Structures are given as structure tokens and as C-alpha cells.
Amino acid sequence: MNPAPTTGDALIVVDVQKDFLPGGRLAVPHGDEVIPVLNRYISLFQGRGLPVFLTRDWHPPEHCSFQSRGGPWPSHCVAATAGAEFASTLDIPTGTPVISKGTERGKDAYSGFEGTDLDRRLEKLGVSRVFVGGLATDYCVLNTVRDALAGGLRVVLLRDACRAVNVQARDGVRAEREMERLGALPAEFAVVSAH
Numbered sequence: 001m002n003p004a005p006t007t008g009d010a011l012i013v014v015d016v017q018k019d020f021l022p023g024g025r026l027a028v029p030h031g032d033e034v035i036p037v038l039n040r041y042i043s044l045f046q047g048r049g050l051p052v053f054l055t056r057d058w059h060p061p062e063h064c065s066f067q068s069r070g071g072p073w074p075s076h077c078v079a080a081t082a083g084a085e086f087a088s089t090l091d092i093p094t095g096t097p098v099i100s101k102g103t104e105r106g107k108d109a110y111s112g113f114e115g116t117d118l119d120r121r122l123e124k125l126g127v128s129r130v131f132v133g134g135l136a137t138d139y140c141v142l143n144t145v146r147d148a149l150a151g152g153l154r155v156v157l158l159r160d161a162c163r164a165v166n167v168q169a170r171d172g173v174r175a176e177r178e179m180e181r182l183g184a185l186p187a188e189f190a191v192v193s194a195h
């Protein structure tokens with residue numbers, strides 16, 4: 001598979017939100033390092049006239065994934081709060097579609113496809129391959145990639161544009177291996193932008 005973005009490709013930027021960045025409520029270690037890299041990918045896709053999508057956690061207060069409700073995570077990305085905003089240094093082109101997930105109080109969604117119309121939107125644009133990067137490798141990136149592949153899309157995993165939570169030390173590494181095993185092609189900017 002040639003990793004150069006072309007017609008039929010789309011970029012999916014996963015959850016680059018303030019609560020997932022250092023200082024946020026559910027900070028991903030070194031999460032901020034993905035921002036300049038993702039900006040280069042966004043610029044590359046934009047320059048080629050290819051679609052870019054952003055996903056975000058957009059939880060109601062008292063969401064089931066919060067520890068206060070018996071879930072695994074501290075409260076994070078509550079809809080319309082500062083922590084749910086995209087990183088201020090992320091270069092978001094005007095009109096970029098935003099896919100909100102985890103919007104129901106009793107239901108969590110790690111994947112950008114879960115409970116959203118992302119699949120239909122991609123289909124409408126004739127997208128057959130997605131390039132995925134963002135936060136975090138071992139949760140929302142992993143599940144978005146898994147659902148994309150299960151839905152018949154090809155996937156390029158942007159390794160240099162992902163960081164892991166690593167609740168267990170090697171979760172990120174395991175997640176990358178799992179995505180490769182499922183059929184995702186790992187790539188980095190130098191390769192993706194080479195042609």
C-alpha cells in the first residue's frame with residue numbers, strides 16, 4: 001500500500017483536546033507533541049484538497065466513564081467546557097467537520113465511529129482509506145482504527161502523530177501491534193509526504 005495521500009483518502013484527527021494534554025484532567029503523557037506533527041498532516045491533506053475530520057470526546061456531566069459514576073477515568077471533556085476544547089495550537093481549517101462522541105450519559109465511545117455518522121460521511125465523500133493520528137494510541141486511536149478496518153476502510157496509522165496513556169507501561173506498544181495485526185499500515189510523515 002502506497003502511503004501517499006490521494007483521491008479517496010481522508011485524515012482523521014482523534015481527540016486533540018485540552019483535557020488530554022499535559023495539565024489537563026486526563027493528560028496523555030507528551031500528548032502535546034502530536035500537535036505540530038498533526039498540523040503538518042492537516043496542511044498536507046488540505047493542500048491536496050483531501051478531507052480532514054476531527055473527533056472529540058463530548059461528554060455530559062456525570063458521564064458513565066467518570067470515576068464519580070463508577071467509571072475508569074477522572075471527569076474529562078465535559079461538553080462546552082474549556083477542557084473539551086481542541087488544543088489552541090492545532091491548525092483547524094475553517095469548516096472542518098467535527099465528530100462528537102460519548103455524548104450520551106450512560107454510554108461511552110472510544111471510537112469515532114461509535115454512535116456517530118462518521119462512516120456515512122466518509123462514504124458520501126467516496127473515502128476508502130483513512131489516515132489516523134491523535135490521542136490516545138491505546139484507546140480512542142486503537143478503537144477508531146479497529147472500527148475503520150471492520151467497516152472495510154483501509155487504514156494508515158500515523159505513528160508519529162499518536163501518544164499513549166500507558167495505564168500499563170506497554171499499552172501503547174501493544175495497541176500499535178494490534179492495529180498492525182488487524183491490517184493498519186504504520187507510517188510517518190517523511191514517508192507519507194514523500195510522493
Ligand SMILES: [Zn+2]
Nearest residue numbers: 057065077102
Ligand atoms: Zn472520554
